[in-house]
Amino acid sequence: MSTIISLSHIGMEFPSLDGTGSVEALNDVSIDFLENEFVVALGASGCGKTTLLNVIAGFLRPTSGEILHKGAPVTGPGHDRGVVFQKHALFPWMNVVENTEFGLKLQKVGKEERRDAARANLGLVGLTDFENYPIYQLSGGMQQRVGLARALTCNPEMLLMDEPLGALDAFTRETMQELILNVWRQTQKVVFFITHSVEEALFMATRLIVMSPRPGRITHEYKLEFYRRFFESGDARAVKSSPEFIKMREEVLSIIYGEEVGEQMP
Amino acid sequence: MRLNPFSRRTSKVVDQYGAPGSGDATIINIVTIVVILGSWWLVTHLELIRPLFLPSPEQVISKFNKIACTAHYYESFLTFLGIMSEVEAECEGFSEHALHQHILWSLYRVFLSFFLAVITAVPIGIAMGMNRIARGVFDPPIEFYRPIPPLAYLPLTIIWFGIGESGKIFLIYLACFAPIAINARAGVRSVSIEQIHAAYSMGATRQQVVWQVVIKAALPEILTGMRVAIAFGWTTLVAAEMVAAKAGIGVMVLNAARFLATDIVFLGIVVIGAVAFVFDLMMRKIEKALVPWKGKV
Ligand SMILES: Nc1ncnc2c1ncn2[C@@H]1O[C@H](COP(=O)(O)OP(=O)(O)OP(=O)(O)O)[C@@H](O)[C@H]1O
Ligand SMILES: [Mg+2]
Numbered sequence: 001m002s003t004i005i006s007l008s009h010i011g012m013e014f015p016s017l018d019g020t021g022s023v024e025a026l027n028d029v030s031i032d033f034l035e036n037e038f039v040v041a042l043g044a045s046g047c048g049k050t051t052l053l054n055v056i057a058g059f060l061r062p063t064s065g066e067i068l069h070k071g072a073p074v075t076g077p078g079h080d081r082g083v084v085f086q087k088h089a090l091f092p093w094m095n096v097v098e099n100t101e102f103g104l105k106l107q108k109v110g111k112e113e114r115r116d117a118a119r120a121n122l123g124l125v126g127l128t129d130f131e132n133y134p135i136y137q138l139s140g141g142m143q144q145r146v147g148l149a150r151a152l153t154c155n156p157e158m159l160l161m162d163e164p165l166g167a168l169d170a171f172t173r174e175t176m177q178e179l180i181l182n183v184w185r186q187t188q189k190v191v192f193f194i195t196h197s198v199e200e201a202l203f204m205a206t207r208l209i210v211m212s213p214r215p216g217r218i219t220h221e222y223k224l225e226f227y228r229r230f231f232e233s234g235d236a237r238a239v240k241s242s243p244e245f246i247k248m249r250e251e252v253l254s255i256i257y258g259e260e261v262g263e264q265m266p
Numbered sequence: 267m268r269l270n271p272f273s274r275r276t277s278k279v280v281d282q283y284g285a286p287g288s289g290d291a292t293i294i295n296i297v298t299i300v301v302i303l304g305s306w307w308l309v310t311h312l313e314l315i316r317p318l319f320l321p322s323p324e325q326v327i328s329k330f331n332k333i334a335c336t337a338h339y340y341e342s343f344l345t346f347l348g349i350m351s352e353v354e355a356e357c358e359g360f361s362e363h364a365l366h367q368h369i370l371w372s373l374y375r376v377f378l379s380f381f382l383a384v385i386t387a388v389p390i391g392i393a394m395g396m397n398r399i400a401r402g403v404f405d406p407p408i409e410f411y412r413p414i415p416p417l418a419y420l421p422l423t424i425i426w427f428g429i430g431e432s433g434k435i436f437l438i439y440l441a442c443f444a445p446i447a448i449n450a451r452a453g454v455r456s457v458s459i460e461q462i463h464a465a466y467s468m469g470a471t472r473q474q475v476v477w478q479v480v481i482k483a484a485l486p487e488i489l490t491g492m493r494v495a496i497a498f499g500w501t502t503l504v505a506a507e508m509v510a511a512k513a514g515i516g517v518m519v520l521n522a523a524r525f526l527a528t529d530i531v532f533l534g535i536v537v538i539g540a541v542a543f544v545f546d547l548m549m550r551k552i553e554k555a556l557v558p559w560k561g562k563v
């Protein structure tokens with residue numbers, strides 16, 4: 001499988017609040033994102049997950065290391081990497097379909113063509129009947145689906161999602177997990193997905209990376225196949241309550257929990 | 267008992283645990299207005315206060331008919347329809363102008379100044395919000411003059427521009443400028459970093475981000491600024507006209523006061539208030555139409 005995005009020895013330092021020293025948000029992070037991978041990042045708050053995503057998206061320039069997109073250096077954000085945010089990222093002055101086609105409008109794609117593309121992606125996320133709704137009349141889950149459709153409409157090679165389900169209730173969240181997995185299966189994107197939920201991470205990932213703070217770095221990596229069981233059976237709850245899943249969940253929890261306990265001891 | 271359709275139980279609970287001050291006050295508004303008008307009528311009819319100080323409502327209404335030339339225009343209308351052959355009633359007006367001419371003069375001044383303020387203050391405010399240099403240049407003068415009451419620099423505009431139209435326009439322009447610029451500047455800040463990042467990650471150029479995201483996000487606050495500005499401009503206009511003008515609602519009031527024509531002063535005040543009220547209503551309608559998402563995201 002070919003590498004789409006490759007990070008090598010990425011370091012990111014921010015000036016600390018008192019201005020004297022610096023915070024090492026990322027330290028020597030190296031990771032390759034392969035074709036059709038669903039990589040999930042998990043880790044305690046402040047371990048640099050968002051920073052890593054911002055570096056990949058091109059919003060932040062790392063202080064050291066190199067990031068390549070199919071061999072070419074990444075210098076800034078671009079429509080080859082779509083981003084889905086946790087919230088507050090849609091444009092309330094446009095309705096659902098206008099939000100969805102916005103990327104293509106920026107790229108000066110003709111009206112008919114971009115409408116068709118937008119409609120196709122709204123269909124993919126199950127919002128066909130809502131294309132003329134104003135954003136502020138949608139529920140949180142529907143807004144996130146618009147965010148996903150909007151990112152997909154630019155037809156990026158990679159999708160970056162920073163806690164896209166973090167603001168949703170438990171039930172909507174599970175439905176959205178299944179929806180995102182199905183979209184991923186149909187569109188074959190590389191996905192980088194951040195979450196705080198161990199269960200969500202295990203359920204969705206083809207590869208799970210666990211990060212730890214101060215300095216932010218990748219400490220564990222797992223190859224996972226639970227998503228495959230979901231595709232086979234279609235029963236997410238059964239997958240999540242299987243003994244293997246629970247065992248894995250406890251293992252990952254103890255890593256994260258262990259680190260947080262370790263934090264408090266000098 | 268529980269099923270009593272007139273029971274106010276649930277709404278009482280909502281009242282008690284809802285946001286303080288919520289609920290409909292229309293009926294109370296109407297009662298207040300009726301009480302005020304009623305006391306006015308009563309006090310003048312019992313002759314408790316002399317008409318010089320407080321004219322009766324009827325007196326004000328008849329003055330309105332006289333200054334607005336109601337009879338004259340009514341008869342003109344009838345002749346137009348061919349019901350009357352000739353207009354008999356004369357148009358007296360006040361200070362050589364009928365009421366609508368006074369109002370039109372005032373509206374002309376305030377809208378011209380407001381228009382000039384909008385086309386300059388919106389770009390400058392947005393530039394201040396987005397650019398360090400623009401902010402550095404415009405911040406000191408705006409912050410300096412903004413809290414000064416327009417009446418304080420009215421004499422200066424007379425020295426600079428004389429007592430003609432340009433001085434008045436300039437004065438109202440200044441009154442409108444600051445609120446629009448300041449709100450436009452603040453509006454630029456209301457765009458979220460996620461919205462900006464989203465646009466960039468969909469391939470937007472910096473220019474596209476400015477024109478299609480930042481300015482759109484600033485629109486609700488720009489309109490708020492415009493609403494404040496037109497109200498402030500109207501207040502200032504009336505003051506400006508009191509200095510020297512041939513026609514205008516402010517002139518009318520001032521001249522009336524010179525002749526102790528209290529009923530015309532009253533009439534002028536009511537008209538000034540009514541126009542301000544219409545402005546506000548208009549701006550609210552425009553806001554509803556242009557930024558329906560305001561306060562909902
Ligand atoms: N712009 C910034 N300036 C200074 N420090 C920053 C900045 N952004 C992040 N940091 C610091 O970098 C570290 C990592 O932050 P980051 O937001 O990447 O964490 P995270 O893993 O996304 O946390 P969370 O799970 O809470 O979202 C934190 O210590 C944070 O204080
Ligand atoms: Mg984060």
